[in-house]
Amino acid sequence: MNNNNVIDIKDIKVHFDIKRSLAQDIIRKNKIILKAVDGVSFSIGKGEILSLVGESGSGKTTTGKAILQLAPLTAGSVDFLGEEVRQKDKAFMKRFRQNAQMIFQDPYQSINPRNIVLDIVAEPLDVHGLVKTEAEREEKVRIALEQAGMGPVEEYLYRYPHELSGGQRQRVVLASSMILEPTFVVADEPVSMLDASIRTGILRLLLELRDKKELSYLFITHDLSLAWLISDRIAIMYLGKIMEIGKPDLIIHKGAHPYTRALTAIMPQPGVNKRTERVILPGETPSPIEELKGCKFSTRCPIAKDICKEIEPLLEEIERGHFVACHFAKEI
Amino acid sequence: MTLLEVKNLKTYFDTSKGLYKAVDGTSFDLDYGEALGLVGESGCGKTTCALSITRLLPKEGKIHGGEILLEKTDLVKLNDNEIRSRRWKDVSIIFQGSMNALNPVMKVGDQIAEAVILHEKASKKEALKRAEELFELVEMPSKRINNYPHEFSGGMKQRAMIAMALACNPKVIIGDEPTTALDVMVQAQILNLLEKLRKELKMGLILITHDLSILAETCDKIAVMYAGKIVEIGTIEDIFEKTAHPYTQRLISCFPNVGKEKILPPAIEGVPPNLLEPIKGCSFYPRCHMGIPICLEVEPESRGLGGKHFAACHRSGEVSHEQ
Ligand SMILES: Nc1ncnc2c1ncn2[C@@H]1O[C@H](COP(=O)(O)OP(=O)(O)OP(=O)(O)O)[C@@H](O)[C@H]1O
Ligand SMILES: Nc1ncnc2c1ncn2[C@@H]1O[C@H](COP(=O)(O)OP(=O)(O)OP(=O)(O)O)[C@@H](O)[C@H]1O
Ligand code: SF4
Ligand SMILES: [Mg+2]
Ligand SMILES: [Mg+2]
Numbered sequence: 001m002n003n004n005n006v007i008d009i010k011d012i013k014v015h016f017d018i019k020r021s022l023a024q025d026i027i028r029k030n031k032i033i034l035k036a037v038d039g040v041s042f043s044i045g046k047g048e049i050l051s052l053v054g055e056s057g058s059g060k061t062t063t064g065k066a067i068l069q070l071a072p073l074t075a076g077s078v079d080f081l082g083e084e085v086r087q088k089d090k091a092f093m094k095r096f097r098q099n100a101q102m103i104f105q106d107p108y109q110s111i112n113p114r115n116i117v118l119d120i121v122a123e124p125l126d127v128h129g130l131v132k133t134e135a136e137r138e139e140k141v142r143i144a145l146e147q148a149g150m151g152p153v154e155e156y157l158y159r160y161p162h163e164l165s166g167g168q169r170q171r172v173v174l175a176s177s178m179i180l181e182p183t184f185v186v187a188d189e190p191v192s193m194l195d196a197s198i199r200t201g202i203l204r205l206l207l208e209l210r211d212k213k214e215l216s217y218l219f220i221t222h223d224l225s226l227a228w229l230i231s232d233r234i235a236i237m238y239l240g241k242i243m244e245i246g247k248p249d250l251i252i253h254k255g256a257h258p259y260t261r262a263l264t265a266i267m268p269q270p271g272v273n274k275r276t277e278r279v280i281l282p283g284e285t286p287s288p289i290e291e292l293k294g295c296k297f298s299t300r301c302p303i304a305k306d307i308c309k310e311i312e313p314l315l316e317e318i319e320r321g322h323f324v325a326c327h328f329a330k331e332i
Numbered sequence: 333m334t335l336l337e338v339k340n341l342k343t344y345f346d347t348s349k350g351l352y353k354a355v356d357g358t359s360f361d362l363d364y365g366e367a368l369g370l371v372g373e374s375g376c377g378k379t380t381c382a383l384s385i386t387r388l389l390p391k392e393g394k395i396h397g398g399e400i401l402l403e404k405t406d407l408v409k410l411n412d413n414e415i416r417s418r419r420w421k422d423v424s425i426i427f428q429g430s431m432n433a434l435n436p437v438m439k440v441g442d443q444i445a446e447a448v449i450l451h452e453k454a455s456k457k458e459a460l461k462r463a464e465e466l467f468e469l470v471e472m473p474s475k476r477i478n479n480y481p482h483e484f485s486g487g488m489k490q491r492a493m494i495a496m497a498l499a500c501n502p503k504v505i506i507g508d509e510p511t512t513a514l515d516v517m518v519q520a521q522i523l524n525l526l527e528k529l530r531k532e533l534k535m536g537l538i539l540i541t542h543d544l545s546i547l548a549e550t551c552d553k554i555a556v557m558y559a560g561k562i563v564e565i566g567t568i569e570d571i572f573e574k575t576a577h578p579y580t581q582r583l584i585s586c587f588p589n590v591g592k593e594k595i596l597p598p599a600i601e602g603v604p605p606n607l608l609e610p611i612k613g614c615s616f617y618p619r620c621h622m623g624i625p626i627c628l629e630v631e632p633e634s635r636g637l638g639g640k641h642f643a644a645c646h647r648s649g650e651v652s653h654e655q
Contacts, residue, residue: 055515057485108429151603162390163347166428166509167374167542192512193428195373195542196586201599222515223543229588229596252590266520267590268545280520284473285485 005082006184006216007044007067012076013037014059014066034288036062038240039076041315044184047214049206051227051248053263054237055285060220061105063237064186067218068102080184098128103177105188105220107169111161111176118157121145121176128180144175147205149198166193174202183213188220203230224267228252233321236260239296240288242315246322256324258301295326303328333403335536336362336385336423336504341398343377343384353607354380354393356560359634362504365530367537369547371583372557373604378540379428381557382506385538386425387415402504420451424502426510428540430493434481440492441467441477444499451500466495470525487518494522498529504536505529511546523550544587548572553640556580559604559615562634566641575651576643578622614646622647 014037037059044050052060065071067078069085078085080096088096101124104110111120121141122131131137138157145153148171161169170193177185187206191199207230209215221227227234228248235245236259244257255261262281281300286292295301298308307327315325343355355377362368370378383389385400387407400407402422407415427433435443444466445459454462464474470491481489490510497505507526511519527550530537539551547554548568555565556577564577575581582600602619605611614620614627627646634644645651 053515055485056487056518058515106429106432109432149603152606155606163345165375165379171374193374193509193542195371196544196583197600198374199542199599200586200597204596204599207596222519224516225545225588225590228590229594263516266516268516268519268543268549280524281517287483 004045005043006046006048006080007218008077008079008082009043009067010041010077010079011039012041012063012066012078013039013074014062014071015074032289035240036071036288037066038288040237040240040242041076042235042242042245044216044218045232046216047210048233049210049217049219049231051219051221051231051234052237053221053224053227053234054243055239056222057285057288058237059240059288060237061188064102064188064218064220068100068186069096070102094128098180099182100184100186101177101180101182102186103174103188103190105192107166107173107193110173111169113161116158116160117145117164117172120161120172121179124176124180130180140179141175144179145171147178148172148175149194149201150175167195167198170194171198171202178209181213182215184216184218186218186220189222190219191226192221192223206230224252224263236263239285239292241296241325242323243297243326244322244324245315246324250322256318256322256329257297257326258303259297262302297326334361334401335364335366335403337399337401338381338385339399339401341381341384341400342396343380343389343393344396345380346392346394347608350608351396353560355384356607357398358557358560358562359398360555360562360565362536362538364503364534364536366553367527367530367539367551369551369554370538370540370557371542371544371547371554373559373583374542375604376557377560378557379508382425382508382538382540385504385506386419386423388419388425417451420447420497420502421500422502423504423506424497424500425506426490426493426497426508428508428512430490430508430510434489434492436481439478439480440484441479444477444492444496447496447499462499463495466498467492469498469529470495471521487514487521490514490518491522491525494525501533502535504538506538506540508540509542510539511541511543519546526550544584556583559611560607561615561644563616563645564643566637566643567639570637570639570641574637574641576637576641576648577616577645578620578647578651579616580643581651582621614644616645622650 016034062071066073118141121144122137125131142153150156150171174190191202231248234248234251236243238259244260252264255264283300286299294309295313298304313325313327315323317323318329339359341355341358345352345354384395395408441463444463448454448459448462463477467474511522529535554571555562558579564580586597600619605615613629614632617623617627632644632646634642636642
């Protein structure tokens, strides 16, 4: 095992039994299994940023949650600093929960509407009993908010979430996740509601923490240009699987998987462009409930052949550090 | 006739510390079939503008001045009953973060039908039929109206919300970050759809997003907002190639450009002004790289720069255009 890795996940699966969780479906006899994450493996090195990009519903958030033990693992293993996270003693789990944090995707759902900003941001401190005095608590919150670009801080400390704009909520979520100074962060669309300027400010902060404290990130985003800009590697996800993983320039300019290429082809560009026709993949993504034979992308793939409908391609290394799951990866 | 004219709109929030001037003198207009993009710093008042136009402000938010003329009717002057009968039919909105607005224990089709019944006084059967049509319009199989929200992916939920916003054939639709957190494929689908609708139905579109590249590809005009005011407005070419406000220039320069060098562009230093306090001079002055003494004293007026291009800056002619 490589000891420089902060996170190693192997073949993780998260399957939801949706019959059990839904009263409406009791009529249906058979269990309905939704394969949100269906065999994902990767590792994240110390100070590395791995971006996870892919369709909405492809399982990105669930992957992030599974790593942090916030979603039930159906199969596979998660290692944190070389130790398997499951079934660890209390002390290890406490350390893990402090050191591995999630910046939640949706700032409209992930903060308690009845708390003021000060208490929302301080919550992790309170949970872990990390501050002794009220003054120390507030000071930490101030620093976290300031770093998240929420200045002047006094203006926001005593506000309720409904008195904040979308981007302000997002920065509150961010401040609250970073306040414990974690070593590993799952950042789930952390800057999606921020304007370009505040966004670069926050990215700079994340990169600075990486450089100075070797913080590692799983950075979930749908913005390919952002992933290109900040990450060391990009993983492309589709229907619960990794389709391709490699260096950002490779993925953006020389993607080998047809799905990656479809994504990069419609990446919007700033500036005055000829309005090019947006080339959209035909059809809908199959539901993660369906049993699919062969390649998960085969129902929409422009180059699919018979073999694709029969045999599922494995994620294979086509050149050093560049993995692709496609029967025709080498021919593209 | 112009479809929508917003004139000198002022919307303030009543807070424990006084009046917070979230929108303070915003003007723009929108033609039939036209798409206007609204960008600006987080917290500059975009959503507040949208909520003012749809008259959906929370109770502490009030319109303190200005006009919102929809086909010459001033929406500001309508009473609650009048506005209720027009909302969704005349102006409709896709809310920021709306994917979660769907009721988890109700079939999506029923939720749309409910809106139709409320506003069009249709029977349940008619309303469900309308829901099916709307699903087809947003390119989803009509039988999916019988699904619950959890059976939809994020992109599908978002399209369901758009279907709901379209339920009563609005004249103006406001999309407040309608594609945020959707992958580029679904995003492209939704943008294509909105484009098709505004061409076919002559619908006006106001698109709020932080993604300048989306605006460049989707809109006819862009309005750049800062601290409650529109500081520059013009065509895509005006904004990108004849940039006339330093804030716009800095905002554009903050975008990463794939294909160019991989550097994180510098953020705009400083913070926006406190809108509880009166502002003297130009609100961008403390952060502006081009400020001169007059900027500190005199608030710049919005000046025409040819065509439909306007900017509120004392040095609007001198902003450099290289990117
Ligand atoms: N608790 C749950 N119970 C049942 N199904 C779930 C649950 N959580 C997620 N899912 C389903 O798992 C799949 C993956 O969801 P996930 O939220 O991980 O997607 P995502 O890639 O993060 O998408 P987005 O980009 O829209 O956020 C979806 O089909 C979703 O509906
Ligand atoms: N109910 C409220 N009471 C007090 N202030 C409010 C209230 N709602 C919003 N504000 C403030 O008004 C300003 C404008 O908010 P608005 O939601 O319009 O911003 P926005 O431009 O949509 O930002 P974002 O891009 O982050 O969504 C913000 O500074 C916000 O904090
Ligand atoms: S394996 Fe076949 S179907 Fe799958 S992506 Fe490659 S070509 Fe397409
Ligand atoms: Mg997600
Ligand atoms: Mg907003």
